Amino acid sequence: MADRIALVTGATGFIGARLVPALLERGWAVRTCGRRPRPESLPAAAKYHTVDLAGDDDLAPLLTEVTHVFHLAGASSSQSSEDEMYRGNVVTTERLVDAASRSETLERLLYMSSTSVYGEEVQLPSPVLEEMEPHPSRAYGKAKWAAEQVLWEADEAGAPVIIMRPVSVYGPGNVKLLASAILDAAIERFAGNQVLPVPATAIEQRLVHIDDIVRATMHLAVHPWSVGGAYNVVFPSYPTSHDVAEVIAGELGMEVELSDDPECGLDVDARGKTHDEMLAAGMAPDILLTKERFRFMRKANPNNRLSIDALLSTGFQFDDADLETGIRATIAWYQEHRWIV
Template identity: 30%
Template sequence: MTGATGFTGGHLARTLRARGYAVRALVRDGASPAARALERDGIELAQGDLTDAAAIDRAVAGRSHVFHIGAVYRSANHPDSYYDAVNRGAVAHVLDAGRRHGVARIVHCSTCGVHGDVAEIPATEETAFNPSDVYQRSKLAGEMLARAAIEAGAPVSIVRPTGIYGPGDLRFLKLFRTVENRTFRMFGSGEIAYHMSYIDDLVQGFVLCAEHPAAVGETFLIGSDRYTTLNGLVREVAAVLDVPPPRGRLPVAPLMAAATLCEVACRPFGIDPPLHRRRVSFFTKARAFSVDKAKRLIGYEPQVPLAEGLRRTAAWYRAEGHLRPAPAGVAA
């Protein structure tokens, strides 16, 4: 497995280990806290980088299944070439190693972001590609390699997750914090569609793609049963935090302009700007998808409704000290 030191990969690796699989994880730094935690949980470590074809080949040797979860996510302090090297180049290395070693199944993690700002609500696996930033374009380039391998007869399945969240994830922490401390501001109407994927449901989808015979050669959108809107998501977060939902909204155009200026100012110093356009797209890009294909072909069934998933996430944030302790009534 690649990406096991991350949020999604870590959950998947531990789930597979609990199911009795012998799991080997490719890690850049075997001495890192995340890698050591994997090792303590019975997961074998293989040292190497996603851009190192030889390291990937050594990690794949002797394995029956390969999960390619690792990627470089949205950050503005990497050149476009780095996105290409990781999100496209590593896919080629994984596919080559899988072919050489005759693995039974390769599960490649793409993203619903390859569809970009969807006009078709809900979008399906057949909806046109419309990537809008370097992350989405590089992920699509990697997926195209996986699709070419499928056409050549490789035992590959492709997963496009929707917005991933759950205990252990920090990407949505800022949303929870600003809703809790009453500083959240909605930019735009807030009626833009948004689709979440609770981590346990996503892991179920990955496992099914590795084990179900009908998954070979197929691409699946994996996420919750239902999509919502940004307004709906924020209201649900406020409810689990027991605070009033935010009111009012601001125009999104000035925020986008500020993000552009911030990127320009930070780029010469090679630092990740505190605000960039890819984050502003949270308020502007519609994301709503159907998971009916995964239900029909491989028996995927999301188990965790949005309100329950947000409650579990908030509980973890509180336990880790990221949020204030719950009021007595909520804790009870």
């Protein structure tokens, strides 16, 4: 039997779907759960339980013999209402932590929180350190912060808690945030535009690649003194919205044109119509089409810069590849899988 037995919640999601095979490759026994029926893509070696963590089911059987919990289940603003975000982040965490508190085998309880806990309305000292008092400003950040409180209480009671706070994660399989921006550009190319208009005001972005998140998660989960800490996770270079648009446009054979109109590009109706045409032409419907064009690149965040000293002090190193290479490879993956046409 494997020495380490993982429970991965949210295993049907973007990050979980990449973490599970990575754990199996390293010899872990892996139990997983999600609400939907077992996905075909889940490796056969992973056990799967269909369970609503915020429902009434007894969660104790999920934790039997588990040494490491990777609590990834959560609900984000891209796809959920405020109530759903509370239920998906806070109620799931309360119930899981309660069940974990009765485990006799648990060595680590890792929670995937988010840098959205810091908020965007109160300016924090920059770069933002994990120990600064957060001021979450939106429902998602508030729900993640409330879920963190459940874990910090468990930590005080002696639970082996580790909290990760990633920024927007991108890469193959991602369906929102940067993925939606890539879809927006692909829509305009499909509509026959060779030029990609982008608002002239450059907005600083922050991203992290899915492979770095998976490696950081596994690294922190077995690190000897990571327990009791929170860890920001962001790639250490910050591109502007123009840099990101240049990479996307370049990969799609388009040219960026800076525009004084913040609402530049196709309007919502034209984007919806072209999107329908792309689906009719065989595009898979996975990437989220947002009402706002380039939604995730629109607003400057006063707390954009984050300290990653805590993560680096554990010996973690980001992949050498630069953001441009990662974004290009992601677009190539979308094209290959017909997530964009």
